[in-house]
Amino acid sequence: MTHRISVVDSHTAGEPTRVVVDGGPDLGNGPLAGRLRRFHEQHDRFRRAIVTEPRGSDILVGALLCAPVDSASAAAVIFFNNVGYLGMCGHGMMGVVRTLAHLGRLQPGSHRIESPVGPVGCTLSEQGDVSVENVPSWRKAADVRIDVDGIGRLAGDVAYGGNWFFLAREPVSTLDMQNAAQLLEVASRIRRAVNAQGFPEVDHVELFGPPTRPGADARNFVLCPGGAYDRSPCGTGTSAKLACLAADGQLAEGRTWVQEGITGTTFEASYRTSGTRIVPTVTGRAWITGEATLLVDPADPFAWGLPPA
Numbered sequence: 001m002t003h004r005i006s007v008v009d010s011h012t013a014g015e016p017t018r019v020v021v022d023g024g025p026d027l028g029n030g031p032l033a034g035r036l037r038r039f040h041e042q043h044d045r046f047r048r049a050i051v052t053e054p055r056g057s058d059i060l061v062g063a064l065l066c067a068p069v070d071s072a073s074a075a076a077v078i079f080f081n082n083v084g085y086l087g088m089c090g091h092g093m094m095g096v097v098r099t100l101a102h103l104g105r106l107q108p109g110s111h112r113i114e115s116p117v118g119p120v121g122c123t124l125s126e127q128g129d130v131s132v133e134n135v136p137s138w139r140k141a142a143d144v145r146i147d148v149d150g151i152g153r154l155a156g157d158v159a160y161g162g163n164w165f166f167l168a169r170e171p172v173s174t175l176d177m178q179n180a181a182q183l184l185e186v187a188s189r190i191r192r193a194v195n196a197q198g199f200p201e202v203d204h205v206e207l208f209g210p211p212t213r214p215g216a217d218a219r220n221f222v223l224c225p226g227g228a229y230d231r232s233p234c235g236t237g238t239s240a241k242l243a244c245l246a247a248d249g250q251l252a253e254g255r256t257w258v259q260e261g262i263t264g265t266t267f268e269a270s271y272r273t274s275g276t277r278i279v280p281t282v283t284g285r286a287w288i289t290g291e292a293t294l295l296v297d298p299a300d301p302f303a304w305g306l307p308p309a
């Protein structure tokens, strides 16, 4: 029997999200972290069918809508990509909120949405902007020195913003879309060096350079776990950046930081402190790009996606 999966596609500042609204795996109830584990261990073929080729691509982030643990939450969501699962996803959460509004399941206002790494606050404005009050974020290590193959010595910070990042302190290359292939290579080498230096948890690398948009504070380039780069300014990467700026005393609580991404789109962000951590709020906009039913025909040799390379 052909299996049918209903999805709504969107992009947030250029980065795509595919929200699974029906036909996804049944992960049962209980804590989201446990459901994520079941997804990974027992139903990983759904991830491949939904986001990898031939139906998806390396840049697509999937979002499985689930019943929340707490009935006060509007929804729960598990994010995944071409190689695995994400704790949180800033651009993806904006896409989820716009999708729920598009389906008539959520109105402008403030809502709580659960993720495997904790609940986040989401506010949809009447104009369509989405603000995500992210999970607590912090800097784990400052001024980490690494030796990068073919590049040399480099310094950066290791920080958490819902995912783990290495944030380079100095510009390493010109941040230009035309350099994307070179930037991916540089960022991948940096990640290998950081992982080898005792930070195996780091799966995202963030490079910085001067902004090109009026009002922006910096431009970034973000390497994602599966080797693609984020087309948006990256919500969890912006949160990790705020954690570093706060730790260095370079951005006061409540002040706005405008993060430009490699495609020239921007997120606005600020934070409040919570003990030794910060709670960032990141605002951006998502656009609905499609509604579809994915068909998984058991006779198709690539029914559940291409085999991993």
Ligand code: PYC
Pocket (backbone or CB within 6 Å): 015, 061, 088, 089, 090, 091, 092, 163, 224, 230, 232, 233, 234, 235, 236, 237
């Ligand atoms: O916006 O947090 C984000 C994100 C992570 C990976 C791709 N986008």
